[in-house]
Amino acid sequence: MNQQEFISKIWNFYRANKRHFAWRDNPTPYYVFVSEVMLQQTQTFRIIDKFELFISHFPDFNTLAQAPFVDVLRCWKGLGYNRRAKFIQQAAQIICTKHDGVLPSLPEELVKLPGIGPATACSIPTFAFNKPTVFIETNIRAVFIHEYFPSQENITDAQLMPLIQSTVDIKNPRDWYYALMDYGVFLKKNHKNPSRKSKHHVKQSKFEGSNRQLRGKILEQLLLFKKCTAHELAGVCASTEDKIDSITQDLINENLIEFDNNSFRIK
8 A cells, every 4th residue: 555545545534433522622732631641551432531520620720730639639530540640730730830821832841741751742732733743652553553564563663653754644633643543443443453563562461459450449548538557458458468568658659648647648
């Protein structure tokens, strides 16, 4: 397939199968920022209701920046990777104090914000400001592997990036990337996930019984009871105190919780 055929195929698919989400239909900088942070390592269907809840509580950067962290974490609960709740509030605080509440439009500024990596720092300007950037995420990766490397294995992102760059729609990069992502979702549902042929593909570890699950249980209990001892957490989380001590120390180091008067609580 030549490049023009590829581009036509993606646009044709998008015209017939475009998905609608709140942050797409109303791509304000704040909506885009919140959605892009939520979508890190999380499937789209899982964030739809959470996005609406989050926006209803924190409708702008200033409200989010000033909110008690416990309220932010409560709205985040269920999305996983709870450090992102801390990062998104810290980022909002920086945006309000250093950028007068206006989301930066340059990747080199965005990447300085907590929890924003190079790919997200490029995707945000594209979706918030319709600026052409070059980035890759799992669905985009699936598209280019499926279309350009159908019979190869161990394909690197370095092989894909020139193709991504050469096909970006300069006039309408926002919809172009949405089109790629929607086609990638389609491919994963209807074909063996093409991303499995990527050299960078990592199968996510089992959640049940993992430290990630225990972290979530600890935070859920602290949101519910406000403070708990290690012994109490071990009981309600069906774990050992040694394991609780290890996980809570990590959460303390991440500034998610604190230890005071023999009890843990949300910081």
